[in-house]
Amino acid sequence: MGSTQSALNFGAGPAKLPREVLEDVQKEFLSYQDTGMSLIEMSHRSKEYTKINADVQTAVRELLQVPDNYKILLMQGGGCGAFAAVAMNLINRTGAADYAVTGTWSAKAAKEAAKYGEVNLVFPKADKPGSIPDRSTWKMNPQASYVYYCDNETVDGVEFSYIPETNGVPLVSDMSSSIMSKKIDVSKFGVIFAGAQKNIGPSGVVVVIIREDLLGNPMKCCPSVFDFTHIAKENSVHNTPATFSVYVTEKVLQWIKRNGGLDEMAKQSQEKSGLLYGAMVASGGFYSCPIDEDCRSRMNVPFRVGGGDEKLEELFLQEAEKLRMHQLKGHRSVGGIRASLYNAVTLADVRLLVQFMEEFQKRHAKQ
Template sequence: MGSAQSALNFGAGPAKLPREVLEDVQKEFLSYQDSGMSLIEMSHRGKEYSKINKDAQAIIRELLNVPDNYKILFMQGGGCGAFAAVAMNLINRTGSADYAVTGTWSGKAAKEAAKYGEVNLVFPKADKPGSIPDQSTWKMNPNASYVYYCDNETVDGVEYSFIPETNGIPLVTDMSSSIMTKKLDISKFGCIFGGAQKNIGPSGVVVVIIREDLLGNPMKCCPSVFDFTHISKENSVHNTPATFSVYVMEKVLQWIKRNGGLDEMEKQSKQKSDLLYNTMVESNSFYTCPIDENARSRMNVPFRIAGGDDKLEELFLVEAEKLRMYQLKGHRSVGGIRASLYNAVSLEDVQLLVKFMKEFQKSHGSN
């Protein structure tokens, strides 16, 4: 495993991108389409970027089967910017919103939204993330402007296996770490957003899919760069967009299409995550996952070694890096180990990780 090509990147984001996409970008970097200029030097209003912008929207619409009454926007500010943008664009309808807090990012989103209106937590925030309460226990506000949840908690390793029922109230979800990994009925959502830097591209661009009837009523304090209505009218070029990020993202989305689309991405994500979770089960508790079985993420798999032995976990990371396995350290707020299994992470990558885990247990586990 000595070449740069064989480095295994299990990072949570920015994350691994398909190598063939990176090689394609490399070829075009100095002279985009034989123009003699790099794309990063070109006007965002020129014909080259205008085509990329149009094509990126079209491939998202195709892959996710987005209905005609939804707009696709490209914005900046990351997921954190979108936390504020969602509230400033949507909470004005009634002045309040329902939030399901299942981990770090939904917690941050609820805190941000509370700056702009009343936030109702549909269930008490758990002392330790790792579960999703049954929806029959949720205490929802029938007058909420929207219901918000995070489909996959990147830090905590919690993923929804269902789409919440809201009885007609617009449903908003953060899909930063799960977008383009499974098929969705888009019509069940009022708004979906996701930072690109996990499954579909580099950091710098946020994809927003918003139902048209939810446009047109932002708060007066909403800046134009976060105003969904304005960004839609300007076709995502109100100001200079993250042109390079959108360019790479469009290539990654075409790679997804060539490689079987969302059917294949979903099938592979199950294979990869099942392999890793089954390895833990077979380890006789040497490796353990703290997440409830019905809420375990396919994308981000946190685990502890020997019940949370810090020294052993540090050794695991050191030995993994010797084998060119990178970014396996758990988030600073959680600790332990975390393997992120996004679309560009292959089954072979996970098989090599599992092989190392078994060898590490043989060397350091008690008999």
């Protein structure tokens, strides 16, 4: 395997962006649309940025087929900021919320929400890491202000294959690492949010999709920058937004549209993840995935090498780096290896990774 290939980025976020988007940004960086100024120098109230702001919202609405009774917000604070914002905007309805904790990020979200109201864990703890308890075991609070879940756990590699039924209680989902990788029925949700840096852009902007009837009742302690009602009224320019991040996100969304939309993104996602999981099965146990098969993520694939041999895993990472395969180290809280297969990661990228895995096994598997 040669060492002159372009770098392969399997990072979980900030993550790989489409090459043609980066090249387009590079061309425009010094002079946006022949203005003689970079977009990052322009006022957020300029006609140029006003159009970008509108175009992002339009692209999100078109790609996800967002109904007319939903607002699309472009906010700051990352996913962690959204954990607090969701609670401060919604929990005031009854003072309580249901949380389905299936991994690291939903656990953090539940902990954050507990600062603002009563949090009910619909299952105390998953039977084992890397699983989603059967829906029949969930214990819901019918008086909850909302039901919260993380569609795809970036750290833990757990993804929901279905939309939970809530019996009319507003459903909130963190889709940071799965948004724009598949079609979803937005009408089943009260709120969807996504940090852009995993699948649709650079860090700095959070896309929030909220049903209009859920606006208008934030807690008094809610800062204006996290107030969904206020941000909607101000069309996401209450203060200076992350203009450059929004600009790049708009380009990524247009790239998705040009390349077959969500149907094609979903098709490629299945092919890429299927190839990688298939390679693990073919390895006879040298590579193993600790996640239940019915909830294995298409986006973030954690695995172990040699039964979790840490020295062997470190060697795997070292050799991968020499081949310019970057950001394969598992999250510090779980260890192992993790390959993130976002929209910008190509099938060819995954084939090269699988080729390296097969060669590594031949050299290091115990006979």
